[in-house]
Amino acid sequence: MKTTFASYLYDKKYSEHTIKVYLIKNDRFMAWLQEQGIKAARIDYKRLLQYVKFLHTKKYKRASINGELNAIKQYFDYLVNESYRTDNPAKGLVVKGEQKKVLYNLLSSDILEDLYYSYPTDHKNSFIQASLQRDKVLLGFMVYQGITAQEVCNLQEEHVVLMRGKIIIPSTRKSNSRELELKSWQVLELQHYQQHVRAYLLNYSRTTQNEEQFFYGSKPQINGIITRIIKRVKKYNGEIRNHNHIRSSVIVNWMKQYDDLRKVQYLAGHKHITSTEKYVQDDLENLHEIVNNFHPLH
CATH class of the missing domain: 1.10.150.130 (Tyrosine recombinase, N-terminal domain)
Known part of the structure; x- marks a missing residue:
């Protein structure tokens, strides 16, 4: 009918x-x-x-x-x-x-993956090393799942389901929720973060606020972490402009991979298809x- x-x-x-x-x-x-x-x-x-x-x-x-x-x-x-x-x-x-x-100088999937693999996590200071390990996990969500800053703030421990190799990105006022696959190499970093790094950073901060958050911190604090990540990756790839540059590149790469607006709309969490159409390269x-x-x- x-x-x-x-x-x-x-x-x-x-x-x-x-x-x-x-x-x-x-x-x-x-x-x-x-x-x-x-x-x-x-x-x-x-x-x-x-x-x-x-x-x-x-x-x-x-x-x-x-x-x-x-x-x-x-x-x-x-x-x-x-x-x-x-x-x-x-x-x-x-x-x-x-x-x-109009999107210029977009980053290929290979370049985005190189950002992740090249991100340094070793440091003689244990707190700085833990922070770098957390940052690499967050960078992985940025380059593979295209997560936004607000979604990072809303992400809780229960949303990362390692047994299924999935991440459930919660909805925000501007985006829909979605369930995305994790890369196999992300899972190893995530396991270490959940089992060791996350608790260490919480104890170091000496706070009981927002304990359910996957990445502890207020929105300004999360934005500060993302800013530091971008500043660090710029040192070995000067083409990187900001977090939005990475997300736009991820979405356009999805367009090339799937050639399906509705599929990409879901992956990106766009509420309306017109938002996705802007990325048709x-x-x-x-x-x-x-x-x-x-x-x-x-």
């Missing part, structure tokens, strides 16, 4: 307000299609750009046009889901001039060429 576009959006956990807005925008698009004698199941990318031009003639601002496109993207995803189409012609379409998160690399060849706005 075929579902409606509204039901599709409900299933995707969009809010009532967002669904209402998307339906209004889609009705506007459908009215234009009818006037042009075009069927939604047949429209291609170039014809879709004519709708962008139409909105421009109606004095829509760039941000508003991109809002219309976001709704249309969801509608085409719905058509694909219902087997009315095999592609989404609006995928990656953004009006030129809109501020967009082919679209980002070809954005200027696409605009110059076809885009009606300059």
Whole structure:
């Protein structure tokens, strides 16, 4: 039994307000299609750009046009889901001039792995050595699971399930929870951290606060740890900019590995697929060429 576009959006956990807005925008698009004698199941990318031009003639601002496109993207995803189409012609379409998160100098999986393996943990001072061992565990979560700073703060001991080789990353206000696989070499470091390092650092800090946290500390303290990690890895790889640079690289590498937006959306913990679309590297690399060849706005 075929579902409606509204039901599709409900299933995707969009809010009532967002669904209402998307339906209004889609009705506007459908009215234009009818006037042009075009069927939604047949429209291609170039014809879709004519709708962008139409909105421009109606004095829509760039941000508003991109809002219309976001709704249309969801509608085409719905058509694909219902087997009315095999592609989404609006995928990656953004009006030129809109501020967009263009990603440069991304790090390959090999470079990210080298960051982990090259991270030093030996030191003659036992506290510093324990801190470095903790930092390497955290770096592993950054380069293999793409964990965010807030997720690090929320991570508790029960979320790291070594017997299953899994980590359960808890949800935050901005991200969904997910269960991800640990690399086999992470498990060894994690075992040592759980059995020795974690308790040592807790005793050293002489605090009973946040004992369930996997990495002890307030958000400012966790941010400080991440800043020190980034500063250290920069010493042997000057391309590293910050934590977000690492996470963006991880997500784009997932894109290349899986070629599945929904899969990457889950791995990254994105609440909405539009957040994941920003990391479609082919679209980002070809954005200027696409605009110059076809885009009606300059």
